[in-house]
Amino acid sequence: MSLRKHLNILDYAVHFMLRRRGKNIATVLVFTLVVFMLASVVMMMGSLREEAENTLALAPDITVQKIVAGRQGLVPLSYASRIQDIRGVSRVEGRIWGYYYDALEDATYTIIGVEHLPFRVVEGRAPRGQEVVVGEAIAKRKRIIPGDRIILRDHRGNYVKFTVVGVFSPRSSLQSADIIAMPGSIAREFFGIPDDRANDLAVYVANPAELTNIAYKISLALPDARVLTRQQIRETYDAIFGWRSGVFLAAIFGAILAFAILVWDRASGLTAEEKKEIGILKALGWSTEDVLEMRTCEGVLLALNSYLLGIILAYIHVFYLNAPLLRPVLLGWSTLYPSFELMPALSLEDLLLIFMVSVVPFMAAVIVPSWRASTIDPDEAMRGV
Amino acid sequence: MIRCEKTTKVYNRGKPNEVVAVRGVSLEIRGGEVAVLRGPSGSGKTTLLTLIGCAARPTSGRVFVLGREVSRLPERFLTRFRREHVGIIFQQFNLIPELSVLQNVVIPLVPTPTRPEEAEERAMELLERLGLEHRHHFRVRELSGGEMQRVAIARALVNQPEVIIADEPTAHLDSSLAGDFLEIMQQLQNEGKTIVIATHDPLVYEHELVDVVFDMRDGRLVEVERR
Amino acid sequence: MILNFWVLSQLLGLAVVLLLSIYAALQGIRILLRWRPGSATEEQLELEKRSYLVSTLVQYALAFQVLSLLLFVATADYLAGFISGAMCAFGSLNANDYGFRALAVKIAAIFAYSSWLVINYLDSRTVDYPLVKQKYALLLLLLPLLIADIYLEVRFYTGIKADVITSCCGSVLRSLDNPYGFVAMRFPGELAMLLFFGSVSAAAVLHLVHLRTSRLAFPAGLASLAAFLASLLAMFTFLSPYFNVVLFGLPTQHRCPFEVLRSPAVGYTLYALIFTAGVSGSMVALAELLKRKNSLREDATKLQRTLARLSLAALAGSLILSLAFMLFFYSVVGTIFYH
Numbered sequence: 001m002s003l004r005k006h007l008n009i010l011d012y013a014v015h016f017m018l019r020r021r022g023k024n025i026a027t028v029l030v031f032t033l034v035v036f037m038l039a040s041v042v043m044m045m046g047s048l049r050e051e052a053e054n055t056l057a058l059a060p061d062i063t064v065q066k067i068v069a070g071r072q073g074l075v076p077l078s079y080a081s082r083i084q085d086i087r088g089v090s091r092v093e094g095r096i097w098g099y100y101y102d103a104l105e106d107a108t109y110t111i112i113g114v115e116h117l118p119f120r121v122v123e124g125r126a127p128r129g130q131e132v133v134v135g136e137a138i139a140k141r142k143r144i145i146p147g148d149r150i151i152l153r154d155h156r157g158n159y160v161k162f163t164v165v166g167v168f169s170p171r172s173s174l175q176s177a178d179i180i181a182m183p184g185s186i187a188r189e190f191f192g193i194p195d196d197r198a199n200d201l202a203v204y205v206a207n208p209a210e211l212t213n214i215a216y217k218i219s220l221a222l223p224d225a226r227v228l229t230r231q232q233i234r235e236t237y238d239a240i241f242g243w244r245s246g247v248f249l250a251a252i253f254g255a256i257l258a259f260a261i262l263v264w265d266r267a268s269g270l271t272a273e274e275k276k277e278i279g280i281l282k283a284l285g286w287s288t289e290d291v292l293e294m295r296t297c298e299g300v301l302l303a304l305n306s307y308l309l310g311i312i313l314a315y316i317h318v319f320y321l322n323a324p325l326l327r328p329v330l331l332g333w334s335t336l337y338p339s340f341e342l343m344p345a346l347s348l349e350d351l352l353l354i355f356m357v358s359v360v361p362f363m364a365a366v367i368v369p370s371w372r373a374s375t376i377d378p379d380e381a382m383r384g385v
Numbered sequence: 386m387i388r389c390e391k392t393t394k395v396y397n398r399g400k401p402n403e404v405v406a407v408r409g410v411s412l413e414i415r416g417g418e419v420a421v422l423r424g425p426s427g428s429g430k431t432t433l434l435t436l437i438g439c440a441a442r443p444t445s446g447r448v449f450v451l452g453r454e455v456s457r458l459p460e461r462f463l464t465r466f467r468r469e470h471v472g473i474i475f476q477q478f479n480l481i482p483e484l485s486v487l488q489n490v491v492i493p494l495v496p497t498p499t500r501p502e503e504a505e506e507r508a509m510e511l512l513e514r515l516g517l518e519h520r521h522h523f524r525v526r527e528l529s530g531g532e533m534q535r536v537a538i539a540r541a542l543v544n545q546p547e548v549i550i551a552d553e554p555t556a557h558l559d560s561s562l563a564g565d566f567l568e569i570m571q572q573l574q575n576e577g578k579t580i581v582i583a584t585h586d587p588l589v590y591e592h593e594l595v596d597v598v599f600d601m602r603d604g605r606l607v608e609v610e611r612r
Numbered sequence: 613m614i615l616n617f618w619v620l621s622q623l624l625g626l627a628v629v630l631l632l633s634i635y636a637a638l639q640g641i642r643i644l645l646r647w648r649p650g651s652a653t654e655e656q657l658e659l660e661k662r663s664y665l666v667s668t669l670v671q672y673a674l675a676f677q678v679l680s681l682l683l684f685v686a687t688a689d690y691l692a693g694f695i696s697g698a699m700c701a702f703g704s705l706n707a708n709d710y711g712f713r714a715l716a717v718k719i720a721a722i723f724a725y726s727s728w729l730v731i732n733y734l735d736s737r738t739v740d741y742p743l744v745k746q747k748y749a750l751l752l753l754l755l756p757l758l759i760a761d762i763y764l765e766v767r768f769y770t771g772i773k774a775d776v777i778t779s780c781c782g783s784v785l786r787s788l789d790n791p792y793g794f795v796a797m798r799f800p801g802e803l804a805m806l807l808f809f810g811s812v813s814a815a816a817v818l819h820l821v822h823l824r825t826s827r828l829a830f831p832a833g834l835a836s837l838a839a840f841l842a843s844l845l846a847m848f849t850f851l852s853p854y855f856n857v858v859l860f861g862l863p864t865q866h867r868c869p870f871e872v873l874r875s876p877a878v879g880y881t882l883y884a885l886i887f888t889a890g891v892s893g894s895m896v897a898l899a900e901l902l903k904r905k906n907s908l909r910e911d912a913t914k915l916q917r918t919l920a921r922l923s924l925a926a927l928a929g930s931l932i933l934s935l936a937f938m939l940f941f942y943s944v945v946g947t948i949f950y951h
Contacts, residue, residue, distance in 0.1 A: 002497075002498035004498040004499070004500060005496055005497055005498045008494075008495045008496065008497070008499070008501065009495060009496055011495075011501070012495050015484075015488075019483050041617070042617065045617070253620070253624070276479075277481055280475075280479045280481065280492075281492065282464075283440055283473055283475070283479070284468075284473065284492050284493045284540070285464060285465075285467050285468030285469075285471075285493045285496070285544065286464070286468075286495070286496050287460065287461055287464040287465070287496065288460060288461075288464075288661065288664050289461070289664065290495075290496035292664060292668060296668075348876045348880075349683075349686035349689070349690070352679065352682055352683055352686060353617070353618060353621050353683065353686070355679070356621050356622070356624070356625045356679060356680075356683050357621045357624055357625075360624075360625055360628055360676055360679065361624070361628055363672065364628045364631070364632060364672065364676075367632070367665075367668055367669060367672060368665070370668075371664060371665045371668060374664070375661040375664070377441065378435075378440040378441070378464070378467075379432075379435040379440045379441040381475065381479055382431060382434070382435050382438075382440060382473070382475060382476075382552055383431060383432070383435070395654075396654075397654070398653065398654055442652045442657065443652060444652055444653065444654075445652070456652065457652070458739065459660060459739060459741065460657075460660055460661075461736065461737075462739055
């Protein structure tokens with residue numbers, strides 16, 4: 001119909017706003033900050049969740065650890081054959097892996113027997129003999145390209161030379177970023193793990209429906225074993241996540257509330273000039289709806305600008321700077337993962353979610369003040385009220 | 386053309402600060418006439434002007450403008466009627482100081498389907514006619530009093546109204562500028578527009594172009610002088 | 613009870629909608645009691661001003677309700693990660709009795725809010741405000757719907773227990789003890805197909821006839837509503853696999869209506885078309901009812917034609933999109949009839 005009319009009003013609203021930059025800037029700042037905080041948390045959560053999903057996708061159906069005096073110890077490989085005897089178990093593997101502290105870089109790496117790593121090697125090939133494949137973070141930090149040598153200190157204190165023959169995909173950095181993969185036998189020698197032991201056992205089950213049942217049978221057969229199913233690992237992630245992000249989000253909801261009050265306060269307090277201008281507009285033939293539309297345009301522009309700005313800043317904060325402001329709050333994760341880089345993961349639904357808790361309360365809070373402003377009587381401008 | 390029948394306007398009815406601004410006024414202004422509402426301040430002439438100019442609805446009685454009863458129209462329709470048929474010139478000009486002359490003049494056309502280029506073209510024509518085309522990009526606050534008055538006139542004309550109402554238009558003008566204003570009104574009358582002016586300036590109500598004077602006091606119409 | 617950011621946001625959104633609606637209803641009651649048409653008392657002027665506030669509030673409530681529907685499905689999809697056995701929104705919604713009921717109420721609410729806005733639009737464009745009483749009485753009827761929505765959603769979230777295994781689309785839709793699965797499996801694919809194509813084309817033809825001859829507006833509106841329901845049925849039965857197979861290479865037995873949303877461009881377009889066609893189409897019938905008031909006739913006719921054109925375009929869009937994917941499917945699988 002008359003789209004033109006609405007464009008005219010929108011245009012006037014833009015000018016109206018720009019003429020009052022000073023008044024609006026505080027609102028934009030606070031709004032942007034709220035969106036920024038929310039979006040940072042959502043993006044970080046989304047990214048971590050995706051990482052967790054990736055990790056879980058690679059995790060075996062059941063992980064069996066041996067507990068010695070309440071702590072994790074090495075698992076005798078004889079356990080593997082006992083588990084293999086349980087009906088429904090398709091495969092059992094002993095895994096070799098461990099942490100390696102690099103004093104030069106002040107960083108902790110995970111060294112793992114490559115047989116147990118289903119990762120794709122992006123560059124290079126799988127290691128054989130004294131060869132390793134490293135994660136991208138290590139490659140970057142140490143400026144390594146395939147063909148270079150690295151020297152690691154083994155459990156006896158001897159320096160051992162390895163040739164780097166590949167770099168892991170940066171996707172799913174949580175798992176592969178700080179990993180050094182070498183053949184299982186070499187890793188065993190490096191850590192000094194006896195031939196009849198492994199760090200833990202990876203158990204694969206033919207029918208997922210029997211998972212819980214088999215896990216139960218294993219724990220009956222091996223009283224000193226800790227049996228973790230994939231489901232339990234997921235629940236652990238979720239629990240840590242839910243709790244920490246819950247506390248943080250409660251704080252943010254508080255911020256939103258304060259923000260809404262601020263908006264209400266600012267929007268309802270029209271300056272004398274604004275009031276006069278609206279009175280003039282009304283006298284000159286603008287209807288209540290026209291003014292209401294102009295005020296709404298103003299609110300939407302303010303909200304959308306702040307929203308986009310907040311999202312962009314949060315994206316930079318989380319995915320380029322690795323969320324320095326959130327790390328201390330959310331990273332109980334550092335106990336699970338020594339170090340990692342957040343991979344960009346942002347869905348339409350995330351954007352919708354942030355919209356729902358920032359723009360929606362804002363727009364709702366300005367309805368009544370906008371309406372009040374738009375109902376100034378047209379004769380007020382004439383009567384000089 | 387314009388007719389009021391026992392028109393009354395009460396503000397703050399039933400409250401301690403109740404004011405009866407206009408009491409039972411009946412009057413008629415013919416098409417193409419220049420009418421003056423004369424009276425001291427507080428006599429109700431501005432309020433009556435807002436009723437005739439469709440900027441407010443009477444509390445009781447009826448108001449007809451251009452043959453249409455406007456006293457019972459809901460706000461939406463009253464506004465549309467005012468936008469299409471009435472031009473208003475305010476006492477303090479009521480321009481928006483941060484906007485340019487041109488932007489001020491096109492304001493009544495913003496909430497209409499008029500394209501901006503067309504609106505500006507119309508505004509430029511009016512500014513040219515009023516001798517202001519060289520000032521169109523000036524901020525309003527940079528103008529002199531007489532120029533502001535002419536901008537206000539241009540703005541009142543941009544919607545091509547049949548009725549023009551003016552509230553104390555010469556209050557802030559010296560005699561020569563007031564003379565210019567009346568000259569412009571004369572031209573508009575010659576184009577067939579109906580003009581209603583509220584004033585207590587003898588320069589205006591004694592002017593030859595005035596066809597009828599309504600004397601107001603305490604909200605009542607006390608005398609009608611037709612020339 | 614499951615309490616996380618998604619659920620909290622969804623509840624916050626609903627609280628906002630409820631607040632707006634209650635406020636609108638209170639204003640509405642006031643207008644309902646004191647409205648004196650033709651009077652020019654200050655109170656009447658004030659009430660007229662308040663009527664603008666009410667319509668603004670309801671417009672916002674509708675907009676937020678649409679957002680809330682989208683977010684509800686997204687939340688259900690997200691929750692699938694916490695519910696054993698659920699793989700997508702279908703599994704979560706099916707985790708207890710309240711998921712699908714909440715969804716249905718939300719959809720009904722969108723139709724209700726739209727109806728109110730149509731009535732309000734026409735009423736406020738008429739000098740004598742002929743529908744004021746009906747309008748504000750109707751406004752009060754929106755509230756119970758909204759409260760039902762919130763109640764069902766809260767019950768849904770509180771009823772979710774991470775340790776109770778639910779079954780997801782893949783298995784539910786194939787199992788017969790579940791009503792939705794029953795529909796998906798037992799409802800004959802060919803019949804659903806017939807209903808879908810039949811009602812969509814019938815609605816389109818009726819709208820065309822209505823636009824040409826100004827007759828049959830009522831049947832056109834009802835047919836649009838039928839086409840809307842048939843489209844949803846189609847997504848539960850025969851239609852979704854075409855999308856799921858072409859977009860994601862899922863097995864043909866996978867009849868999940870939500871899966872398609874994982875490709876936002878296709879998924880949201882498809883549902884936007886279905887909803888636009890259904891809502892604007894059924895409003896054609898409402899406008900026909902309102903045309904009986906003489907003072908509304910002109911504006912109602914104008915609005916009705918706009919709505920009919922919109923519905924027609926959306927019907928054509930959803931038909932083309934569906935047929936396109938059936939064709940893709942044909943080129944991949946080599947048959948249309950996979951059931």
